[in-house]
Amino acid sequence: MNEKRTAAIALGLTVLIIGGCSTSPEKTPEEQSAVTAEEVEVTDVSIQAADAGTAGAMTEGGAGGRDWAGGPLEDPDSLLYTQTVYFAFDSSEVDAKYHDLVAAHAEYLASNPSLTVRVEGHGDERGSREYNIGLGERRANAVRRLLEAGGVAQGQLVIVSYGEERLAASGQHEEAWALNRRVELVY
Amino acid sequence: MKKFLVIPFLLFWCQHLGAALTIEITEGAEGALPIAIVPFGWEGPGNPPGEDIRAIVDSDLKRSGRFRTLPAEDMLARPRSASEVEFRDWQVLGMDYLVVARMQANGPGGYLIRFQLFDVFRGEQLAAYNVPATEKTLRATAHHISDVIYEKLLGEQGAFSTRIAYVTSEQRPDGKPRVALRIADADGHKPQTIVTSTEPIMSPAWSPDGRRIAYVSFEKGRPAVYVQEVFTGLRRKVAAFDGINGAPAWSPDGRKLALTLSKDGNPDIFVLDLATKKLRSLTRHYAIDTEPAWSPDGRSIVFTSDRGGRPQIYRKPSAGGETQRVTFENSYNARASFAPDGKSLVMVTRIKGQYRIGVLDLKSGLLQVLSQGSLDESPSFAPNGSMIIYATKSAGKGRLAAVSADGSVRQRLASGSEDIREPVWSPFTQQELRSQ
Structure with a gap:
């Protein structure tokens, strides 16, 4: 959780400074770091954020106009705050208890078609x-099949x-082992 | 500032020296041959070399588990040539074989080593060699001497002059991992780092000539297969399709790579011609097909597939054709590769919930479990088939271990605090010594 928070803080910074820098889904980590480096006086922490491949998507979230400064993905009250799905031993079946969660992400992605997410x-x-x-x-x-069934375009994943x-x-x-058998949605 | 920021994303190639692996025998073979290697004599002028060649040969032979060596302090005499040898001195100590040697300067920075191998009971010379060396090649020369002795006495080629590649990982102060692909001599010395990254590196594979290594790197945020020249560091990206690009395996002629790609929806085996860059699909199944390995004659490929519900080993002609299931014992068998003689397969097998290294005799169908850990993986045969190196866990850390193909000799390879995994034994190198 800790890492996620520092990343979120750093991203918040990036969002504030870069402002409307819009997403380009095919950015490589190198390009992202270069952008950050040019536009912001960045610390090591934000390098992590850029490296996680999340900067572009987070910018969108911030520009989404919600009250929560960091976007719904950082809102602890939002279903979207949870971005990990766990699996049983030797199974690739998404447990029914995660269906609402994945559906929430699908809805979010479907209504923000310029967003991409790494599954x-x-x-x-x-x-x-x-x-x-x-x-x-x-x-x-x-997880991808569930997201696509929820209206997410293939190119977003x-x-x-x-x-x-x-x-x-x-x-x-x-x-x-149980904590390691997982799928993470990385915006 | 900018430079500082960009550097963490670059991939470095360097001849970085890390901690040597130390190899310790935990179980030796019964009937190991007793052999005395007498401290090498120095014939001035000049200074003897900085490396103790005798100690390297002694530890090579001992490490193989096939020899029992005599500590120098227990020797009754220290002959340097045939004329100084009294066979009784060695018969008394129960030695079967004896090695004596002398060295002298041989041009600037060079040495000449003359060594002789004797059968103590017959009182006979079995071999005599003149070996030139330089300060830089002393360790290599020592390993070649070990190879000669091993082959003379056991009738199979020694693997002391080979190397191993492996992956290490450690947590950096900033919390990110530092993953490195390394190569070291087969005795664990002279470790060199050939790639590092903050992202995963996996599945190293030596080319049959030992000059290139194929591996998978996630440095761009998704997996790609690279082929790197070991000595120059030059490298080429050979596969970066959507999805999995993994498990590279060289054909015995070094011209092709078998790979796992999931670009068509799920993992299948493909064969890539490195010169023409033509890609041919070998398997097409909705299950996971992965971990291809070629037979020594290049005619067939074994791979892991869970098409039967559980991962098992299957075999298919490399030119295409019918697929046959190879493993039936145990519910989990994966990552098979052939012994150098093609007669057996080494693999990961699950037995009573423990993941261990097993060797399947292809003729009899018998599976022999050789390792004793609970999470053993990534087995790799030495090129002479004598030993199998593999990854194991000890106190939660990735460690390397080796076991002889018959299970009688065991070694543990220790390194610093790093996690160490995915060992692969190199093929034979091309050097040979000339008999006197």
Whole structure:
């Protein structure tokens, strides 16, 4: 959570200063960092934000005109605040308890067609690494199908599987493994 | 300021020296051959080399688990050539074999090493070599001497002159990982970093000539397959399609890469011709097909697929054709690769909830489990088939271990505080020693 907050603060800054800098979905991390570097006196923290590939999307959120300064994605009262879906062992089925959450993101994306989101699939560390990349993609695709069913255009979604390469929790026990079997929506 | 900001996103190539891996034998083979390697004599003028060649040879042979070496302090004599050898001195100590050597200066910065290998019981010389070396090649020369002794006595080529590649990861002070692809000598010495990134790097694969490494890098925010020349650092992006670009595997002739791509919707195996850049699809199935590996004759490819519900190993002719299931034992088998002789496959297998390294004999169908951890993965055969290196977990950290193909010899490879994983053993290098 901590990382997310610092990222959000940094993004808030970026939003304030860059203002209407609109999204260009195909920006590479390098380009994003270059933009930030030119326009803002940035600290290390905002490099993280840029690197997470979120700057453009956040700008949109900020420009959305809501009361919440950081946009609905940072509003703890919004369903959109939650951007992670967890999965059962060996499963790529989106549990029914996440359907409202994914539907909220679908609605948000459908009503902001210039927004893009990275749908990042992950698995736990058990088993072989490349097969886990495949499993992570299967999970990301399950979320993608729900988003598309909710009216999100294909071009708004970038599917990336990290397999077990970016664990959210460490430890060789079910608690950690459960936190790692996930799909993250990264705006 | 600007420079500072951009740098974290660049990828560095450098010959960075990291901590050497230390290799420790945790279990030796029964019937290891007793051998004495006498401290090498120096014949002036000039100064002896900075590296202790004798110690390198001694530790190579000992590490293989196939030899039991005699500590220098237990020796009754220190002969430097055949004329000084009294075989009884070594018979008394229970030694079967004896190595003596002398060195002298050989031009500026150069050395000449003469070594002789004896059968102690027969009182016979088995081999004698003159080996030139320079200060820079001393370690390599020592490994070649080990190779010669190993091959003479065991009848199979030694793998002491080979290298291993592996991936390390550590948390930087800013909270981001520093992921590195490294190569080191097979004894863990001379580690060099060839790529670093803050994003994942995975699946390194040596080209059959040992001069290039293919790997997957997420440096652009999504995976792409690169081929990098080990000695120059020059590299080329060979696959960056939508979706997965992973699991590169070289054909034995070095001309093609088998890859996993999901550009058509789900992971399938493709074969990329590196010269023509033509891509051919090998598998087409709605399941996950991944982790291809070529047979040594190049005729077939094994891969992991969960088309039967669970990941198992399948085999298909590399030119296309019928797919056959290879593994039936255990509910999880993945990431197979062939032994150098093509007669067996090494893989990750799940047994009672533990992920371990197994070797499947292709003729008998017998699966032998060789490792003892709970999260063992990424097995890779030494090019002579003697050992299998793999990744394991110890106290929550990624570590490397090795086991002999028959399970009798075990090694643990220790490194600093870094997480270390995905070891791959290089092919043989091309150098050879000339007999005297």
